[in-house]
Amino acid sequence: MNSKDYISTIEPKKKWLDVDIKGLWHYRDLYYMNIKRDIVTQYKQTILGPLWYLIQPLFTTIMYMFVFGGLAGISTDGVPQPLFYLCGTCLWTYFNSCFIACSNVFAANQGVFGKVYFPRLVVPLSSVTSNLIKFAIQLAMFAFIFIYYLCFKDYNADFGFIKDYGIAIGGLLTIALPILLTFMVGMHAMAWGLIITSLTTKYRDLNMLIAFGVQLLMYATPVIYPLSFAPEHYRIFLNVNPLTPIFEAFKYAFLGAGTFDVLSLGYSLVTLCIVMFLAVILFNRTEQRFMDTV
């Protein structure tokens, strides 16, 4: 297409679902550069560098082992504590960092957004992706410790799907499903984050809520305890949380602990679609005027 003949119009109000897909595609290199920036600059001028990606979940796990495993004595469904906590922590860290990044898109980028136009959705998309790379590194560490336990600690691997469906189908599910689950976690984080950031450009009250809200949300999600540990009458509330089935299934795939329930995963997926749809509409409406109020 010859861009010279292309006429653009700027008007006071955009249509509801006027998402600039073509623009997003055009700015794919910005997406790539943003990811690169996030990775390259995070641990500049540190000696350990990317090792910090590993140290953070490692220390968290040790702390959980001490507090929840040791002091509180919460069950891990027969799974060795380090594996159980590390598995949950990695996935939760991924959700947490994506959510924080996305819920802050407008405020954190007002300097750039105030000067140049590009499809703003590039920014949350790239932070979800760059966090995915960190998540992959942390998951590799999980695999490493998992193998260590197999070899030296007489741990019997208990992959939930292989147990249920045999080595062929079960093996495939063990690889494929966690990828889908991770994707769902990232998208959930982005969808809720976009809603928060759109709602907080003018009135910042919600910012106060999410500052501690995310931490509380972790306890409302089976990250450091199995769903089976929760008393029956509380489980309803936990099941409303669309993250619950994801975390349960994730742990089920690798550790055999937890539950795999297609119906509640379906609920999580439907919630995700609805929330994402609303989030994109809201974000799209906010982006055209937020500079006046942020």
Added chain:
Amino acid sequence: MNNNIAIQFDGVGKQYRLGLVGTGSLQHDINRWWQTTVLRREDPYLKIGEINDRSTKGHSDYVWALKDINFNVEQGDVVGIIGKNGAGKSTLLKLLSHITAPSTGRIQYRGRIASLLEVGTGFHPEMTARQNIYMNGSIMGMTRHEITSKLDEIVDFAGIERYLDTPVKRFTSVMTVRLGFAVAAFLEPEILVVDEVLAVGDAEFQKKAIGKMKDVSSSGGRTVLFVSHNMAAVRSLCNNGVVLKNGMIDFIGSANDSIDHYLSDKNTEFISCVKVQDNQRDLCFGRELEIVEVSTETDIIHMATDKPIDFKLRIKIHEHNIKKFTIGLHVSNLQEQTVGTYVSEIFDVPQGVDEFYVNTKVFDHNLTIGRYSTHFNIGLKDLETGNRDYDVIHNIINFEVVEFSEGKPISLWLNQWGNILYRNVEVNVLV
């Protein structure tokens, strides 16, 4: 849209709400939502609002930063947007570059727009110059492939080859600007929007940048919108001009005509007795002593370089326990640069009266041919108690120096010579 029109502004307006965001604005937001979304009426707040004159205190919380902007820019035009601070120049560019949406009207444009509202956008201090070139280029909409193919030219233009792999945080601010401008200069948009980038950078680089912008418009037939306070740059770069005043279009024409209009409009009034209005005053001071009137007996329209100028200030005393004061006088030129200042010694406030007069006479103003404006302040500039102002007033009496004193050998004055004519100079020719 006509074929050779690059940008078309159609009744464009932009309204802002002043004041803080709080429960008051929430009430308005809810009312607006009720009226527009539920009752399907027009936005009630778009009907109110005043023109944007920053200095006067308005009655409404809403102001129009831009109102009823209608004009077209043809392809290949280089248009200078001129106006005082607050005239709406930057808002216009922000609307055009998609950063915020207009409140009314419509803008249409043909092709790709790149804006240099400030160069070096998105530079990350920790990344190297090379990485930042890619970062900055992709923010502006270039692809990696495009940037790679122009990398050598960009580096060469910025003159930073040696520092290509150094983090940008080690750069001086001039180097950062050079780098930023270099990336932007090699964008190839159909429409380029430039705001004040030339204000920074050394003289050599400014020349380079202006040359590059000229190239872009003349060879490529691309359209450039250029905002600057630097009239010399506007004159040399632009062929057309738009003068904005209080958010509305004041004049459209050739660049030279627009500049002349802008410059002359600022000082249309030569009044020899001025009652000070609130909009000429810095309202933040307490006005314990208030300058209420300034007058002169000098022929302010026909001044000469060696003739004195006098001012008579009428001052009202609001606070009788103030015992001492000083008077300050600033003179500024048409470009709003202050060219001279006088600060008096300390005087006693006359006792037992409510107002008094201060006469000042400047014998050697040393100003050359040109138009000037005066600013006064009354306060106490004291080494011991520090600097204190009671009242500060701006753009009070305008005057124009039109002739050189008799017997002087010069009869012309070039802009680049500045505003001061040295008159007491001794020259000895020795053999």
